[in-house]
Amino acid sequence: xxxxAAVPDLAGTQPDEPKTLAExxxxxxxxxxxxxxxxxxxKLRVEHLKDHYAVGAGTLREALQLLVTDALVVAQGQRxxxxxxxxxxxxEDITRTRVLLETAALQQSIECxxxxxxxxxxxxxxxxxxxESKLEEGNEGNREEWELRNQAFHEVLISASPxxxxxxxxxxxxxxxxxxxxLSLFRQPISRDxxxxxxxxVDAVLARDVQEATRILTEHILRTLEAVRQIPPDxxx
Amino acid sequence: xxxxAAVPDLAGTQPDEPKTLAExxxxxxxxxxxxxxxxxxxKLRVEHLKDHYAVGAGTLREALQLLVTDALVVAQGQRxxxxxxxxxxxxEDITRTRVLLETAALQQSIECxxxxxxxxxxxxxxxxxxxESKLEEGNEGNREEWELRNQAFHEVLISASPxxxxxxxxxxxxxxxxxxxxLSLFRQPISRDxxxxxxxxVDAVLARDVQEATRILTEHILRTLEAVRQIPPDxxx
DNA sequence: TCAATACATTTTCTCGAGATTTTAATTTAG
DNA sequence: CTAAATTAAAATCTCGAGAAAATGTATTGA
Numbered sequence: 001x002x003x004x005a006a007v008p009d010l011a012g013t014q015p016d017e018p019k020t021l022a023e024x025x026x027x028x029x030x031x032x033x034x035x036x037x038x039x040x041x042x043k044l045r046v047e048h049l050k051d052h053y054a055v056g057a058g059t060l061r062e063a064l065q066l067l068v069t070d071a072l073v074v075a076q077g078q079r080x081x082x083x084x085x086x087x088x089x090x091x092e093d094i095t096r097t098r099v100l101l102e103t104a105a106l107q108q109s110i111e112c113x114x115x116x117x118x119x120x121x122x123x124x125x126x127x128x129x130x131x132e133s134k135l136e137e138g139n140e141g142n143r144e145e146w147e148l149r150n151q152a153f154h155e156v157l158i159s160a161s162p163x164x165x166x167x168x169x170x171x172x173x174x175x176x177x178x179x180x181x182x183l184s185l186f187r188q189p190i191s192r193d194x195x196x197x198x199x200x201x202v203d204a205v206l207a208r209d210v211q212e213a214t215r216i217l218t219e220h221i222l223r224t225l226e227a228v229r230q231i232p233p234d235x236x237x
Numbered sequence: 238x239x240x241x242a243a244v245p246d247l248a249g250t251q252p253d254e255p256k257t258l259a260e261x262x263x264x265x266x267x268x269x270x271x272x273x274x275x276x277x278x279x280k281l282r283v284e285h286l287k288d289h290y291a292v293g294a295g296t297l298r299e300a301l302q303l304l305v306t307d308a309l310v311v312a313q314g315q316r317x318x319x320x321x322x323x324x325x326x327x328x329e330d331i332t333r334t335r336v337l338l339e340t341a342a343l344q345q346s347i348e349c350x351x352x353x354x355x356x357x358x359x360x361x362x363x364x365x366x367x368x369e370s371k372l373e374e375g376n377e378g379n380r381e382e383w384e385l386r387n388q389a390f391h392e393v394l395i396s397a398s399p400x401x402x403x404x405x406x407x408x409x410x411x412x413x414x415x416x417x418x419x420l421s422l423f424r425q426p427i428s429r430d431x432x433x434x435x436x437x438x439v440d441a442v443l444a445r446d447v448q449e450a451t452r453i454l455t456e457h458i459l460r461t462l463e464a465v466r467q468i469p470p471d472x473x474x
Numbered sequence: 475t476c477a478a479t480a481c482a483t484t485t486t487c488t489c490g491a492g493a494t495t496t497t498a499a500t501t502t503a504g
Numbered sequence: 505c506t507a508a509a510t511t512a513a514a515a516t517c518t519c520g521a522g523a524a525a526a527t528g529t530a531t532t533g534a
Contacts, residue, residue: 079526315517
């Protein structure tokens, strides 16, 4: 994919503009669910939401169906839609499955990636580092930016893998885990360890050391599981 | 999940009745796509399909959205829906990802499964064997039955895995591979090797031999990849 | 007081028509 | 004869209203 590009494209392809109202509503709803504005288990009534998101009933319905694809919303027979519930068991499952897929994809990526891919990794890491600097300045509004660049970094890492399915599933699982990570971020902000781990991954990638890279990545992902474990059970609703 | 059940439930839980018109249309459309009635790449015009499936435009639209979840249909911006294209590369990706997920799930299943699970495996294998017997009688109408029981067998194998996400992704990939397998079945019918492989998997499972079971399962899945490779390129449209 | 039935309200699901965009065909200029 | 531009047709997307179903409430009887 990046074989022909001499110059690396902007680290993290920005999500193209939504060309339909349904997709726009889908994006907004997705963000609101991940941010916890619509808490897990909440009933999503079409009649109440259609005016808030300023779209028709059928349109909002489509947006909800799109969210079912991401497993952020569950549809029950004739009983409407509901925000997907969360649990510690579920997050453990998400994390372990993510490790399985992401390490496999990273291995392929290291084996198949060319120079342009390496450049993209370095670029994405740089973008992420800058966001971390701004984060330490206490500006809470930049946390959104950090989240986007963190996702972009993980995406670029496996972007050279030829397995579109691994990447697809990884995207879904990343969105899922993002919802849990937001909960843990209220208690403990992003530590410097995270930066060091990212740095270590980049080093291993550039050294083409599959063993080391997958090992660190595994630890890195599992660490967020530990962070979520620290959350008191009552927060998990 | 089966911990409390003293008696194994019917091998392969039959898909519960669709309670909404949209879901019914979704089922029919899905079958038609997998069976090749709507060939890969075909444009799916809502206006043409709504009378054929006897539902409204908005309803059929929802059914198409559900198919996007299964990646059997792709939606492009403001340009409608289209049957997902197929390619040898794609099937190779599907197969390898499926091996990754299904072996991991099988390992967990063997480690966590109880007696009831073993009984379910044996039962599902029996159902499958019977279907194979009927298949040799030349009755083509029973191939549909065999497909369902084959799917049920693979589903039961990993049913004791606590990872709902692995099972979820495996379901999606199985549906995908089914579309390719139909193409190969036109040329070479189900051989006896398949039965022997299933038997070997059951033996390894009952012996709780993770190494052997995953090894055979991997070979078993990869064999279908070889079968599809035999298909002349022009059939893949 | 509790359980079961019937009713009323709410919500979901479904349908057809209108507005916007894309696609194809025709025309016209170079 | 090619290519750009205009026009016509088809398809998608969107909306609001009506039908079917589910939830909650009130009533009745034991």
